[in-house]
Amino acid sequence: MKIFxxxxxxxHCDAVYERRPLAAxxxxxxRRCGAVLYRASGLDVERWLALTVAAAIVFLIANVxxxxxxxxxxxxxxxxLWQSVAALVHGAAAPIAVPTALSIxxxxxxxxxxxxxxxxxxxxxxxxxxxxxxxxxxxxxxPWSMIEVCMLGILVAVIxxxxxxxxxxxxxxxxxxxxxxxxxxxxxxxxxxxxDLTAPRQADA
Amino acid sequence: xxxxxxxxxxxRHLGVVxxxxxxxxxxxxxxxxxxxxxxxxxAPLHRRRxxxxxxxxxxxxxxxxxxxxxxxxxxxxxxxxxxxxxxTIMSGVLQFWQxxxxxxxxxxxxxxxxxxxxxxxxxxxxxxxxxxxxxxAMRERAxxxxxxxxxxxxxxxxxxxxxxxxxxxxxxxxxxxxxxIGILFFGIVVILTMLSSMSFDPRLIWDGExxxx
Numbered sequence: 292m293k294i295f296x297x298x299x300x301x302x303h304c305d306a307v308y309e310r311r312p313l314a315a316x317x318x319x320x321x322r323r324c325g326a327v328l329y330r331a332s333g334l335d336v337e338r339w340l341a342l343t344v345a346a347a348i349v350f351l352i353a354n355v356x357x358x359x360x361x362x363x364x365x366x367x368x369x370x371x372l373w374q375s376v377a378a379l380v381h382g383a384a385a386p387i388a389v390p391t392a393l394s395i396x397x398x399x400x401x402x403x404x405x406x407x408x409x410x411x412x413x414x415x416x417x418x419x420x421x422x423x424x425x426x427x428x429x430x431x432x433x434p435w436s437m438i439e440v441c442m443l444g445i446l447v448a449v450i451x452x453x454x455x456x457x458x459x460x461x462x463x464x465x466x467x468x469x470x471x472x473x474x475x476x477x478x479x480x481x482x483x484x485x486x487d488l489t490a491p492r493q494a495d496a
Numbered sequence: 497x498x499x500x501x502x503x504x505x506x507x508r509h510l511g512v513v514x515x516x517x518x519x520x521x522x523x524x525x526x527x528x529x530x531x532x533x534x535x536x537x538x539a540p541l542h543r544r545r546x547x548x549x550x551x552x553x554x555x556x557x558x559x560x561x562x563x564x565x566x567x568x569x570x571x572x573x574x575x576x577x578x579x580x581x582x583x584t585i586m587s588g589v590l591q592f593w594q595x596x597x598x599x600x601x602x603x604x605x606x607x608x609x610x611x612x613x614x615x616x617x618x619x620x621x622x623x624x625x626x627x628x629x630x631x632x633a634m635r636e637r638a639x640x641x642x643x644x645x646x647x648x649x650x651x652x653x654x655x656x657x658x659x660x661x662x663x664x665x666x667x668x669x670x671x672x673x674x675x676x677i678g679i680l681f682f683g684i685v686v687i688l689t690m691l692s693s694m695s696f697d698p699r700l701i702w703d704g705e706x707x708x709x
Contacts, residue, residue: 292535293523300514300521303638303698306504307512307521323504324638324702361664363671370663375656378663384680390687391659394652423537427517434645434690437652443603444656450600451592451661455576455671483519486536 296487299328330481336488339477340410346473347403349466354396357461358445361452369461372396372441394437399470402436402478405429409485418489429482436478438471506702513541545697549627555692556619562685563612569678572658576671584678585609585654607653608682615689618644622696629704641698648693651686655679 299310299319303326313319313331321328334342357369370378372395379388405425412419419425445464452458507513513524515534522541525532532541545551570582583591585608592601618640625637658679665673 292525292532294535295512295521295523298512298521299519300507300512302514302516302519303642304702305506305508305699307507307510308504321504324635324698326638326642326698359660359664363667366667366670368664368666370660375659375663379655379659379675379679382675383677384675387655387675387680387683388659390683391652391655394649395656423518427537427539430517434649434694437649437656440650440652441656443607443650444653444660447600447603447653447657448660448664450597451657452664454595454597486518486520 301326301328329483332481332484334476334480336410336414340407340414342473343403343406343410343477346470346477347407349469349473350399350403353463353466353470356463356466358463358467359449359452360459360461361456362459363456371463372467394435395441398432398436399438399474402429402432402474405432406477413485413489416489418491422489426482426485429478433478436474438467438474442467442471506706508543508706513543515539515541516545544699544703545695548695548697548700549623551695552619552692553623555688555695556616556623559612559685559688559692560616562681562688563616566678566681566685569681570676571654571678571682572662573672573674573676574665575673578670580672582676585682588654604654604657607650611647611651612685612689615644615648615693619689619692619696622701626696626700626703631704634701634705637701638698641693641696641701644693648690649686651689652683655683655686 297310299308300306301308301321301324304321304324306321306323308319308321308328310329313329315331315333317331319328319330320326354372357371358375360367360369376388376392376396379385379391405428408419409422409425409429412422445467449458449460507521507524511524512521513526514521515537517539518534518537520534520536522535524543526541526543533539534541567585570584572588573580573582589601589605589608592604622637622641625632658675662673662675665671
C-alpha cells in the first residue's frame with residue numbers, strides 16, 4: 292500500500308491538502324469546512340514530558356487529599372474524588388459510578404501514564420514498545436476525560452452547600468484545578484506529529 | 497491554506513484514504529481488501545465511519561427515550577436538619593433560581609437542559625439533511641457538528657455535583673444527601689448522545705455535493 296506522508300485529509304469534510312510546516316502559533320484550517328487540520332506544536336518533547344510529570348504529581352495530590360471540607364453544627368466531614376465516586380455506589384443509581392470513576396479518575400490517569408511512556412522514548416527519537424496502541428488509545432480516550440467538568444462540579448457543589456453549612460476548600464481542589472490546566476496542555480493537543488518525529492529512517496518503503 | 501481559491505479535491509476523488517487514528521494518508525485499496533488496516537498504526541481504514549447514519553440515529557433515539565425518566569424521576573434525596581425531600585433536575589434549577597442564585601441556576605440549566613436538548617435537535621437536523629444528501633448550508637452544518645462535539649460532555653456536570661454533595665453530606669441523624677435513580681438515566685443520556693455524535697461522520701454533510709457516489 293502506497294502512503295503519502297506529505298498529504299493531509301480534513302477529518303471533517305474529506306478535502307485533501309499538502310502538508311507544510313507552520314510557524315509557531317499557526318493553525319492550518321480547512322478551506323472548505325473551516326475545521327482545524329493541524330496546529331504548530333508549541334511544545335517540544337522535553338517540555339511536554341516535563342508538563343506530563345507535573346500532571347502526574349498533581350494527579351496524585353488531587354486524588355489523595357480532600358477536595359472540600361464542610362462543617363454543620365459542630366460536625367465535620369470531608370470528601371476526596373474517590374469518595375465522591377463511592378457515594379454514587381449506594382442505591383439504585385449505582386451503575387453511574389462506573390462512568391464517573393472513568394471520566395474523572397481512570398481516564399485522566401491513563402492519559403498521563405500513556406503520555407509518559409510514549410514521551411520518554413520519543414525524547415530519544417524512538418518509538419516505545421506498544422507505541423501504536425498507546426497513540427490510538429490516547430486518541431480514543433480524549434473525549435471521555437472530564438476533569439474540567441469535574442472542576443465546575445466542585446464549584447457548583449461548594450455554592451450549593453454554602454447556604455446550609457460552612458464550606459472550606461481542601462488541598463485537593465487546588466490540585467484538581469492545576470490538573471485541569473496541565474491535562475488540557477498535555478492531552479488536548481495534536482499528537483500526530485509524534486509519528487513523524489519517531490519515524491524510522493526508511494518509513495516510506 | 498490561503499493561496500488558491502479552487503475547491504480542494506476530496507480524498508475519495510483522489511483514491512486515497514486517511515487513517516482515523518493517526519492521520520496517515522494511504523492509497524485506497526478498500527474495494528479490493530475491505531478490512532485493510534493502516535500501515536502505520538494498524539487501525540482499520542474506512543472512507544466513512546461504518547453505518548454512520550444508522551448508528552447515530554439508534555443512539556440518538558435511545559438518548560431521547562432515556563431523557564424522559566431522567567427528567568421525571570428524582571436525581572437526589574436531600575434531608576437538611578430533619579426534613580427530607582427528593583428533587584428532579586428541573587426542581588433543582590428552580591430551587592436555585594428562587595433562592596436568588598441566578599448564576600448557578602443558569603449554569604445547571606445550560607448543562608442539564610439546554611445542552612442535551614440542543615444536541616438532540618442538532619444531531620437530528622444533521623442526520624436528516626445528510627440522509628437527503630442536502631447541499632443546504634454545508635459550512636454552517638459543519639460548524640454545528642463541531643459545536644456539538646465541543647459542548648457534549650459538559651452535561652456530566654449534574655452527575656458530578658450529585659456525587660460530590662452526596663459524599664460530603666453524611667450526618668446521618670441530622671442531614672443526608674443520597675443519589676436517586678434519575679441521575680443514572682441522566683448519565684446514560686449524556687453517554688448515548690456523545691456516542692451518537694461520535695458515530696456521525698461529518699464528511700456525510702459534504703457528500704451531497706457529488707451526486708454520482
